[in-house]
Amino acid sequence: MRKGPDILRRFTALPYVATASVFGRAIRLETNSQSIFRLVRSTVEGYRPVHSLHEDFVWRFVSDPDAKLAPPWPDFSSLSRDGLHCENIGQKSFLAVDAAAHLAVGFLAQELVNDALGFEVFFLSRLITATSPALGLLPFSAACVAKAGKGLLLVSAARAGKTILSYAASKNGLQLHSDHVVFLESAGQKVAAWRDCWPLTFYPGAEKLFPELSNLSRPVQQQDSMLLCLERYRFSAPLESYVHPLGIVVLQKDLASLSPLHPLDPSEAMTVLKEHCLLGANELCEPKFENTLRGLTRLPIYGLASYGDPCALVSSLLSLLEATA
Secondary structure (H helix, E strand, O other): OOOOOOOOOOOOOOOEEEEEEEOOEEEEEEEOOHHHHHHHHHHHOOOOOOOOOOOOEEEEEEEEOOOOOOOOEOOEEEEEEOOEEEEEEOOOEEEEEEOOOOEEEEEEEHHHHHOHHHHHHHHHHHHHHHHHHHHOOEEEOOEEEEEOOEEEEEEOOOOOOHHHHHHHHHOOOOEEEEOOOEEEEEEOOEEEEEEOOOOEEEOOOHHHHOOOHHHHOEEEEEOOEEEEEEOHHHOOOOOOOOEEEEEEEEEEOOOOOOOOEEEOOHHHHHHHHHHHEOOOHHHHOOHHHHHHHHHHHOOOEEEEEOOOOHHHHHHHHHHHHHHHO
């Protein structure tokens, strides 16, 4: 018979159970929190439903109203090794993903769960990204703009303008498929790019370029960092389908002497891929990612001088999509 306090909440009843669809895979959600249950289901509801008796992964989460940890969200400290990914969320919450067991478990203070926007942006985004390799998907740090099912992957250093350029593209004839990360898999001779499902996130100052963001976006805070978040429903990009990338565009600053869009040497492609793949070298060597990586290396790669008005750069992206289609 169990005695003493259940510190790790291993024996907490999880009455809220459902099967959700993410990237065309079946995820079983188990939780004691009606709020977590509702938030996860509403965030991923746009993915095409999966009618399968087989579940590809299990998410199991407990929340506790007595854990005194409230927004702003604390910093996350992470550790990954041998297929196990752990994230400490402050000192009183955590997330752990075991790829081999196809299981994620977590504990969250209820006051963090009550911050629905922060839950999506800070917690659920990390959960989905950490889960994706076990589902056969390669998480890749890139924005993606698309038209008629064909896309361009936009990569850059942090805070170099991926989201701003993607948003500008959505106002000028292109579909904003993803602003933060895409999830890649092999699709025959092509690569398929699934989009993320949490809100778009802008750094403060974006409203100076696009004043409507002052009214449309909502702020969310992690420690001293503030983000402006825009809900996905404001965009037409559907969750239920992927796009096929036709090229990789590297955003580059301080290149005023070059034409805005210029081809890069194909030999640079592997360096770019390694910099932006959100997996370690050992994981990238796994056979399930070989075809995906091979497909990525076949894509043409371009540099885009990203100084100045982002709206002025959209025509280069449109022309590139039309030329490579």
